Amino acid sequence: MPVTIATESVLSDNGRALIEASEAALLAVYPPEECFSFSAEELATKSTQFLVARRAGAPVGCVALVDQGRYGEVKRLYVDPGQRGRGIGRALMEELEGAARDIGLGLLRLETGAALAAAVQLYRRMGYADCAPFGGYPDIASNLFMQKRIGILLREDYRLAQLSRA
Template structure:
């Protein structure tokens, strides 16, 4: 990294820290809206989590990062207060399903209301214009922070995550291509080529949901091809595409390729722009993909 880049990074991280300090001090209190309901914070957090999405104790433990014994005790308390209903799972009677009772739902609504009130009180002193500015800044920051914490993971192209991501990709192509997109067969047929030893498939997830994906397959002669690259529409504009592209180039390198190629349709204007920005040059058609209109290549060290 250049000298200038490093000092910028330091300055930006200082901004993050400064923000973090002042924000948690003032707004961290939002979490404390969980207090004052006559139950300790941990119990309230659990109640809240159950209300957001009921599930097995196992799920809840994973989501909240709690010890099983501790969770059990918290649940017992909520149960004896009549706020949740714990019953064995029919599929596996070792597991227990947790859901809110009617009283629990009321308590949850109460939490929700308090939390919303806190947020409203926070921004109430601002003028409407300033409030709009704050909302814009926070949602921008939110997108970027989420994007920064997305994890890229190599998975089997036949895994559930991969299938879900590819399905979203195909659905979008079908919608955006002038004549629609017919994926019949091709998806499953390609699956094998997108797996080791000569291929790979990467899914980016945030909170467990796929938000981007991309695959690599062999094209012969030390050339790798990037396929099925997709970024969730709600996640565009946060540099996730470039990051994924860089990552896939690294995967190609690891697989021993020294050149990357790809094709794309002209209606995917953002993609075309991104490839050009990333240093890809246009080349002649190298396959008979009927949907492909632009062809790119880039040498990787």
């Protein structure tokens, strides 16, 4: 059965349920003080695109793209445990990368946990590499910071062009 991916409201019942499931999955691995996830309300901004994967109409996964200006931040990649191993996480990330390119973002960053082995493996297979801490996240042993260039940094180039004209 094919999976469809579309932008949806994070504040919908399905959006909230996916965020809650994502949070529960994180808290099963990390103590609350080591979880740096965004709530549905924190993701409900004009600078965030929330993507939902559906199979047979039922929500089975999600990911959020937060436009941070000079880069996009990947938040809340989650796939229902019963649906894992079917390429849904990769499909969500590919859709997110396309959405980032569409709005002129050439760099994606994410903060994840080293203990989330399947997620880290997916990110590495997709070309994400370790990077320095960013975004005010604490540099603690459980954190892993990654990034991937996905195109030309249009926004950064535009700002530099504006500065050189001044």
